[in-house]
């Protein structure tokens with residue numbers, strides 16, 4: 001994260017160069033490396049970082065254009081990346097919904113994903129999106145967006161407080177399970193919440209599968225965002241060891257994305 005921030009800083013090169021100067025800005029010389037060599041190395045690194053950032057940005061612009069070609073959005077969209085999924089995740093979300101036509105979609109950490117899923121459900125068949133957010137402020141913002149896009153008949157936004165829950169003798173905080181009382185036969189589960197950033201707990205999204213597995217339909221797909229992150233990698237490893245799920249695909253999206261499929265039976 002620190003690297004990402006430094007890469008994006010317009011004065012990154014000057015900031016780097018300061019490391020080689022004393023507090024008065026006078027270059028520190030060392031025996032092995034002349035200041036010119038250090039500058040050359042910094043310039044090369046800076047150039048490489050610029051190229052990498054250009055490539056990443058181009059991929060996201062391409063994905064955004066692709067989304068706009070698949071969906072006729074009826075209003076403005078909230079920002080992507082940072083707290084939201086990146087456009088490349090949303091493109092794969094569209095593909096999964098178009099290919100598998102899920103009827104019941106649960107979106108953990110709704111927002112941009114709920115809007116895209118809502119349009120797909122409307123376009124590719126009937127179904128419902130239930131988008132859950134633990135912060136009222138963000139649940140309300142998503143509800144307003146859904147209303148602006150005239151998707152209220154297909155997307156339901158639910159505010160669910162994070163509530164203590166015990167799974168195999170371990171305590172977690174996860175969405176209040178009462179939120180899902182009337183939810184069953186989930187065909188597509190999007191795991192992009194609760195927010196890991198700012199939490200002092202590990203693997204905050206782990207409970208999604210143990211707690212919702214009995215509500216999945218056989219063959220249900222599970223999309224995991226932020227799969228490049230250590231917490232999500234450990235969650236996916238544990239899920240695959242402990243539950244009847246298989247890896248369908250791992251995508252090199254900006255934040256990493258994993259598609260899993262539930263291989264278990266229908267809940268009795």
Ligand SMILES: C[S@@+](CC[C@H](N)C(=O)[O-])C[C@H]1O[C@@H](n2cnc3c(N)ncnc32)[C@H](O)[C@@H]1O
Nearest residue numbers: 083084085109110111112113135138192193195
């Ligand atoms: C990772 S976001 C995912 C949102 C959604 N899937 C999307 O693509 O827009 C999950 C959680 O982050 C929190 N969140 C969203 N925007 C935020 C912000 N600007 N500041 C702090 N938390 C935020 C919300 O509570 C949300 O449930």
